[in-house]
Amino acid sequence: MISNGYRQARWLEPTVFELSRSGAVGVDFPELDPELEKSLKNAFKEIPEDLKRNDLGLPELSELEVVRHFTRLSQMNYGVNSGMYPLGSCTMKYNPAISEELVDDERITYIHPLQPLETIQGCLEIMWRLEQILKEITGMARFSFQPAAGAHGEFLGCLIIRAYHRDKGMLHKNVMIVPDSAHGTNPASAAMAGYEVRVVKSDKDGCVDIEMLEKIVDENVAGIMLTNPNTLGVFEKNIDKIVDIIHGVDGLLYYDGANLNALLGKVRPADMGFDIVHLNLHKTFSTPHGGGGPGSGPVGVVEKLVDYLPPPLVEYDEKEDIFYLDYNRPKSVGKIKMFYGNFSVLVKAYVYLLRIGGEGLVKVAETSVLASNYLLHKIRKLKGITLPYAPESPRKHEFVVSLSKLYKETGISAKDVAKRLLDYGYHAPTIYFPTIVEEAFMIEPTESESKKEIDNFYNVLSKIIEEAYEDPEKIKTAPHNTSVGRVDEFRASHPKTMIPSWRIYKTRERV
């Protein structure tokens, strides 16, 4: 019995092993040097019989078959290089080709973290210089590059908050405040670090409800985790009040830097009053993420928290003109990743920052906000779409509209519209997040997209909304043009009903 999802999968690509044809050759090896052959044969004799293999089971294909196979697979994928990727809160901006080219340099790819320091001075200098730029952008005193992602940075940030309070004898501090609009990783990171999570609601403007915050903050509060602009794309206008309330009980403010794109060169987290920040280099500073590469979530702290950062920190000895690693950090929370983090991501972010420069960063922020408000201005006029929370105030780099009116009038949900967008060659926006918006549709065009592309996206969305009223079935059964149709999400993710992969291969239908 095949699930509906897999029945609708119209074109599942076979693996290279299934394509294998006995006798097909894709590579010509040169003749073996007779001396080398002799010594290999002798070495082979030393291997016990039961460990010898006569067949490696490698697929046999011609070069053209291999090229076609991988080209087909690459065409089944969708990335920023294929088209607009308006995945809100994920900042899917263009990843410049030059960063990829430079990071491929063998002086970067062939180094080992345990090499003597004098042989990796250039790499240490890259990290040191990148840290100086991030300090300038955020106003923080020092950074650790160890975290491999935003959520990893949040976890480190929470450990630092805990270490700070313990160090100061404030052992009772066991509560972390998180707004109801927060990204799910915020409460998860706080809970993993041992905190009880206390939720503060959003007010009618989508900002932290200050009255409620005042009520729920007490001596046990260790801190608050905030992203500003928040996940609705709204700037927390009462940030100074929030800072006073939290600092008033010796709490610390954690800045979730996933939304820094809108503020680059405009406002600095430290100047707003935050004590800790993580940045998503893989979002704001344009290094590939998702399927495109590992992430990096450096954590920056104000002066009083520097001692708690993980070892090592990169230092520069001006007198000797050398860079070195400082492991001597007695108050540190300890390492949370091996060595210095994902170094290649740091290089890509550094290249991006050097190329774009200070004035360029300001332009990035302004263009991303302009793009988002331009698109919002058009989209909010569409039938069935509303803008919840502070409808009069402009958004920052992203916005969240609600499709609940459309759902009530046509039965078409945010998920259905997202699936139909795939038919028109677009990646879907983020849906059902933040959870405080019904049928949420969260769009972040980023500064990378031209007006023409944004208009095109709008035209497609507007066509889909028309279809929702005229031919809803077409949308409910979408996508129709993709390599895999709509899958049964429950069966696909539930371990008891998941179809083992060997059965997918056996039941493949090709068109």
Ligand SMILES: Cc1ncc(COP(=O)(O)O)c(C=O)c1O
């Ligand atoms: C607001 C916000 N915070 C935190 C994160 C977590 O970042 P990462 O995916 O790098 O772990 C995300 C990711 O989408 C986010 O949007």
